[in-house]
Amino acid sequence: MTREKKLKVTIDSRELEVRPNTTILQAARESDVYIPSLCTLEHLPSYGACRLCIVEVDGLRGYPTSCTTPIEEGMVIRTDTTELRSLRQEILKLLLSEHPASCLFCEEHDECKEFQGTIRKVGVTTGCRYCPNDARCELQEITEKVGLTETSYPVYYRGFSVEKYDPFYDRDYNLCILCGRCVRVCNSVRLNGTLSFKQRGKLTTIGPAFDRTHLEAGCEFCGACVSVCPTGALSAKVSKWYGKPDTQVTTTCVYCPVGCRLELQVKNNEVIDVLPNYDSPIDRGLICVKGRFAIPEYVLSPERLGTPSRLTPVGYEVISWDQAIDEAAKRLRGTKPEDKLVMVSPQLSNEDLFVAQQFTREVLGSDAVISSMMIDLGDDLVPFLELVTSSSTFDTIEDARGVLAVGFDSTYGYSPVGIRIKKAGREGALLVTLGACDSNLDMLSETAFQMEPPQWAEFLGSLVDYLARGGKGKVKIRKEWTSDIERISRIFSDSSTNILVIGQEAIFSSGRREIFEKARTLRDKLGWKIIVAHPYTNLLGMLAMGAFPGAKPGEFLKNGDAVTVDLPVIDLAKRKKVVYLIGEGRFDTIPDCDYLIYQNGLPPVASRQPDLILPASLFTESSGTTTNGEGRVLKIEKATEPFMDAKPDWWIFNRIAEKLNKGKLKYKDVAAVQAAIKKQVKGFYGGRKPVEFARINAERATKWLRGAPKQEGQSSGAGNNPSYRGIPLARVVAGMKAIDEWVNTSLLSDKEAQ
């Protein structure tokens, strides 16, 4: 890169050198000159709506807005003259004439700010009914900076009714100043397009088409608009009355394998809100509804398990940890290895998974540490893992010239991947979608193919054959597809980088085995990149840590040879003596047993009552790491103390092992676990580069699963139902339930329409 030549400019009589290709506002900021501004925001295109950022520039007529005026060599700029100051005050007054403003000019203002942390500063008659007053209001800040202490205009109340019918956030457009930040973030950053300005002049409002609700209009509930709103017009339902958070803790989301970085907002030892981190190279701050809105309600759920308890003939009895550990040890002692089964969730941390496998192997003397995820995949597990471990990084999408997405929709999940795909499409890459109904990528796709999932494999097969032969020779293709396949094949074969994205619907479709095979051909024969958008958060960590039958820690990592997965045959129809579930909440996949130990944060979704309940802490309550879908090892940071008497999973294993007098597990803390991992899994905490996995021999996929419950082809398991530690988010998070119901009804009406 050639070094950009700096420009010489004068700002407020100071001679400065600034970067070229920026605006006056940006240049001023970078030189520590303050210019008031409201509508502009980093990451968003400039818009010039609020006009507070006006400046004087020699040779330019009038007062240009600095956020939209490019900086030029030799410019002489004044940012703080008497005229500018009075103009700004006037502009702000006009702006405030439509915004309830009593909190801004109140005489008690200063005292109030310091001593009176009330929710509502002023009477509801002033229109301040829904302002969250959470210290994020930029109007308050600007009014002070611009030095406005009173207003001479009467306030015009627009009298809109507050929109509270959508999940997760409320909208009080009486407080809106029409800065357009939300419209811009929704359209240019999220590439979603739910929001737009409607009407004009005095009647201007913001919202979706035809008075639709946000749910109907295709909103992702990503909350980006809420985060950028400089007023109290948009506010999160759950957190709005909490006021200002005490601290912020940076951590990683464990709801899916993207591994978005999150800023947990903590107050009084509770996670009250979650904000994105725009500096995160993984997700670029483009988090989805789950990370943004579905964490506080889950971790603070009134259903949380807080004390160990055991089932007695008259119900559950609360017991101490000592009693609980005794009880667990008593049941696990003496049973033969084949009578015991340990099941772990792929949403545990690397450290917990490592200790889980060590516990199973060294303490219980068994190799049977499995996961309901393995049962979801059944005999297609090995081909699936083969693809997952060779999945490409998300950044590859940015350079892709062709993207084919099968059964993928990123409305309510995987949005950092979905938005990258949309961006590629908008910047001219060929984007083709294959799905059963409309997907949120269709808007930017060149072609959106709609057909029933059983046909996807065939379609893909035809495309692969056609591509493999370079259009020569005879390929059997259904008549109705021929011209389309020929057309897109031509573009795909001209493109330097192509990516196949396999979405959850494809992973849970009946033809998945074939889809996986075609994907392998695309990757190995035609050099395509593959991204598998599966729901199992720390699946790669599970493999790396060896929390997997027949594979010790580190065996799956790259060190030369391909690995052959030799799965022991597991018979779910055979009754077990003890089943020990860690973070597994679905019981449709577990075998019958005499004694059931349930270690989790929330009660299970099942009729079978566990015999022993061990309350576990959640990812906001204990530290560790998780491995994302690209193989990056990311930090999970403890933000609050565990709920009541809940404990981290590794701690519980430790205690039971102690009781059983099996020496090895003597971890003092997570750091000790990590030290052990470092010894056994070389290079795991290596740094910024993703962990690399060995090639898995997919040809030798054995039939390993017996007696598995019949699955309904399609929507099995975690597929369409995001969950954390086996508990569907929709069960504990009201907004997720609303989304769930909406998705189901719209799917139904789509079907009826067809």
Place this chain on the structure above:
Amino acid sequence: MPEPIRTILAKHSREPDELIPVLQDVQKEYGYISAESVRGISKYLRISENTIYGVSSFYAQFRFTEPGRHSVKVCLGTACHVRGGATLLEMLERGLGIHCGETTEDKRFGLDRVACLGCCALSPVVQIDKEIYSRVTVNKLTEQLKEYE
């Protein structure tokens, strides 16, 4: 997608710049822009339905409800405004139970506002279909409306 929309779209390229011309054609064909049309345009031009609605609601020339059998246009030009046009409009909205830009449920009347009908001397003016009514009062107008079926 209904046939006429398909034909209209086929006449335009898939560039976002085509939005306004497409909207104009649709409005000409149907007299209004329906939710279904917006959906069709959205898929074709790859612009979100919400953006299309936003853009088109900016222009007074587009409407989103089926026109009524009779169109009632209240002039809100300066002269008419001063002489009570706004009150007339409000009374009409209440009387017909619809907002400006909408159509009554029985499709009898569609209500709109116009900027100036060019006969300020006769203000306030209301136009019903092709007929211009001058110096209108609420009472006079209520009587007039009865004549339209």
